[in-house]
Amino acid sequence: MDRVLLTKKGAEALQAELKNLKSVERPKVIEAIAEARSHGDLSENAEYDAAKEQQGFVEGRIKELESHLSIAEVIDPSKLNVQGKVVFGTRVTLYDIDAAKEVSYQIVGDLEADIDQGQISLSSPIGRALIGKSEGDEFTFEAPSGEKTYEVVSVSYDV
Template identity: 65%
Template sequence: MNNKVPLTVRGAEQLRAELQKLKSVERPRVVAAIAEARAHGDLKENAEYHAAREQQGFIEGRIQEVEAKLSNAQVIDVTKLNAGGKVVFGATVDLVDVSTDEEITYQIVGDDEADIKSGLISVSSPVARALIGKMEGDEAVVQAPGGTREYEILAVRYV
């Protein structure tokens, strides 16, 4: 079973920064909150203590999750790809919706990096799956929840 998580260089840097913040800022803050709440006495009815412990659990869980993703990461530097104009992971694709003539630009990124408002779509999304392997000038048919959409690929960039 291949459990490699594809990430762009920027996505890997964002995960490393989040991990650093969790370990150096969030974890010590929660430990201090637990110590302070503990000083208030009776732990059975101490809401601050229970809230801090719960938050500590979330932080520790997220640290483990981020560490696992980074250890399984397959970091792909898009600028060094020579895919010959083909849509691949990390590529930035300029599209035009065939029915509305609306132009859109997407970059295909890992699941954790996806942010549709920023034009970053997950490699596992219907649009990305329809685009991967296609070339400039090709048409891609996307089976979206709202129906079938047809896009023409205007340009493929590796930036």
């Protein structure tokens, strides 16, 4: 299995999700299955089928999270000696030269990526292009919508 890189915040979020699945969702599903069983004939019991399907989803997600967390590497960019360079976990403010506006992203692992929260994956085209850049660097990369050019305005390690 590939390395799973996480920020501290991302690891905490996944651990919280795992805890919730085990202590809240799993017992709810078990209760729903027991309730559906009490209604008798299971062969035509839609509640039972739905509860079993939900159980499969919850158990699958628990296994997936346990697997990822067991091999996860939590990286704290503030502890790295890379002054001014973009590395995993840093927050980067960029000037989009084509659109003439500033955008801000944090470089995170694939499991944490959420563009709506300003978190982009290390393996995304812009994530790959950003690694190793410094404040003031201008770079061009191939985005799905075409070639984009940005300038690195600032790099922050306190995320």
